[in-house]
Amino acid sequence: MQTDFVKKSILPGFTLSLGFTIFYLSLIVLIPLSMLFIKTSTLTFVQFWEVITAPRTLAAYGLSFGTAFAAACVNAVFGSIIAWVLVRYTFPGKRIVDALVDFPLALPTAVAGITLTELYAPTGWVGHFLQSVGIKGAFTPFGITVALTFIGLPFVVRTVQPVLEDLDPQIEEAAASLGADRWQTVRLIILPVIFPALLTGVTLAFARAIGEYGSVIFIAGNMPMKTEIAPLLIMTKLEQYDYAGATAIAIGMLLISFALLATANYFQWLTSKNLGKT
């Protein structure tokens, strides 16, 4: 039996390491996560449906997914430009910029939250300026999008950057030698190659943004129906001891984001297959 399951190897410790991996994974992740589904099953489907289609829930879902999507799109554009600039050009301070790209990942979300709020509040450095041109920064969907853009930036840069670095210079030279101008080369040769990576990065940023809590709640304003994100709604339900309601909203969120991830993975697989890469 064992020979069917694992390719026999002389290296030791397979049973021990895999056994521990599965044990720890089940204990910390699988069993606790399955509680969500068990808890939901205490609701009837009608009750479940009522919770997740309540106007307040739908507004929260809409806000979470909408702002996450907007932030992912902003990052797709500017993340690609930053990755491109970091790989292809030299300029003073490039190494510091490169290192600081990961700052949003390293900075605790609560710190990011209060900092961005302070910046975008009407009295803040940026908020003050925005107000003078008639835009409200903090406590609006705009502010939420800003926070989610901050959180998502490293995901896009860090997935596109290595692909650009690995790009064989010869294919660009070949394109140029065949008479393509620079823009044609970028559009027809480089973009298709980095597209799967870009899609992956955007998806990762999107997925992270949907569930984001710490960096958003300070800047969001948290007005029900207006600026209340889905994770905050879960928190609110919990504080009212409505565990079943919180769980139902959580399940809805999880299922939608898993479905999105699966779709994006499928597109990525399709794109890479078209490019003859795996």
Next chain:
Amino acid sequence: MNSRTEPQLVRYLLIGIALVFFGLFIVLPLSCVFFHAFSKGWLVYIKALQNPDAVSAMRLTIITALVAVPLNLVFGVAASWAIAKFDFKGRDLLLSLIDLPLSVSPVIAGLIFILIFGAQGFLGPWLIAHNVRIVFALPGIILATIFVTFPMVARELIPIMKSQGNEEEEAALTLGASGWKTFWMISVPNIRWGILYGIILCNARAMGEFGAVSVVSGHIRGLTNTLPLHIEILYNEYQSTAAFAAASILALLAIVTLIAKTVIEALIRRGRAS
């Protein structure tokens, strides 16, 4: 100009766009933290950090990281050994299950532990009967932190181990080394930078985790408040300077993490080139 670059104007324009965006989203927030922390001078800053609640929050944060990081490290090494060194069925499934916590909202991560250990939870009645506190206490904070940082070491180690292949271990075995000796003398030294890298990233996330810990902590001042939770309370109480003073500690941790990461990445790259 060669065939692999753009006109100078386009180049400067792109660099300009990148730097403006970068400045707006990275440099500005970074300077904002320290600006506000020190806006009322050194004395207020030091005083804010010496506050007993701040000190106990820092202690709790360190304890949490000291438990969560080693556990996830042991898991990371075991998982990467099984996944990178062996070829077995369901390996891809296992990989995506390990990554699962990364796509779960921190709030949901906290929620699942409330569902198990909370007063209305599955084990709730039993825990109350035996007077064991898990949520709204230290164990819950640690559990939630382990969950959100779960894959962070494994994710760094698996690709490194995979790229190194099995030949060095095989060579050691043909030279008469036992399995344990091979593991400790060959495999572990080969991933030492990866281990350090994983520890640093895992630690940064463990110390900074907010959402999940917020759900399970119960916000008991001086008892179950980690540093990020302490910051939230101060900020909501309009003690902005004190909040930013505490935040500056975590921002400093983030910067140290980034510096360490950059150095280790250079070391890993050197190791791979050989």
Next chain:
Amino acid sequence: MSIEVRNIHKKFGAFKALDNVSLKVEHGELLALLGPSGSGKTSLLRIVAGLDFHDSGQVLFSGQDAREQKVKDRGVGFVFQHYALFRHMTVFDNIAFGLRVQPPHLRPSEQAVRAKVMELLKLIQLEWVVDRFPWQLSGGQRQRIALARALAVKPRVLLLDEPFGSLDAQVRKELRMWLRRFHDEAHITTLFVTHDQEEALEVADRIVVMNQGRIEQVGTPEDVYHNPANAFVLNFLGNVNFFHCRLAEGKAIIGETELEVPGLSVDQPKIAKLYVRPNQFKLSRGPGKGSSLKAIVEYLNPAGTLVKATLKTETGERIHVEITQEEYRQLKLVKLMPVFVSLKDVSYSEYVQTAG
């Protein structure tokens, strides 16, 4: 120590890596496993080492079944294709590794370890790299360090996987002569895997030619080169021309032309494939006394010990020929010149069927 494998089978999924392979390696022999990639030679080597597992069959070390023996107890020195030097250890620590990991009661003193390592470094003429790390060495140097590391534990068998595969042509030649000399002094049973026929012919006592998981022929270099067991061996051991023809007593009929074939005896006419090495042709400017094929010189390369030429026959077939510089000068060969081709010898003929 002698090694014997009996009826080894090994599958990777549906792919038969080894298909009923049996082989005996005598004590002190230097044996080459030669074959194209995917022929199963590396699988066989790894199974002998105990690094991989066979599905069925036996591996015998000095007559004893090695199945129950773990790798570390087999006493094999294995040199990996990409050397597998421990990247975090110096050259010294790499070579000393096998001595230092022995159980306490067998472990030599640190002084003895030092002496042994220096002795081995002297043997491979690399004493001056002792404190370097693998990444500071050239390919050829790493190769020799890997060999020294394997030799440190006094293996009973030395197994080398493509030992010179990733080296420059020049280093490669030097190292294989070094290996031959080393083997002549040490007389340790040695198996090495290669896809380079020249390497196998030059270094080995005996050659095992493998293809698609099977052994095609086992023999001395002279034997396999001059008396190939089949067309695959013949093809693999050097360039060869082949002709579809009819064979009758002493003659090969190719198209309209009858060629004399020295030393050929068939009892009745046969349809056959005739294999001729480039150096087995005789060229002349005129038709000569025997019958011969008429061709023109299509391509000519006189740079080398032998002169290489490609001839095109009247029927459009191409023949690759090698002649000596002396013959070349006598013939005054130039491009597009007509020549007459006859056979000095034939390497191998394969009978397709008996002609009526």
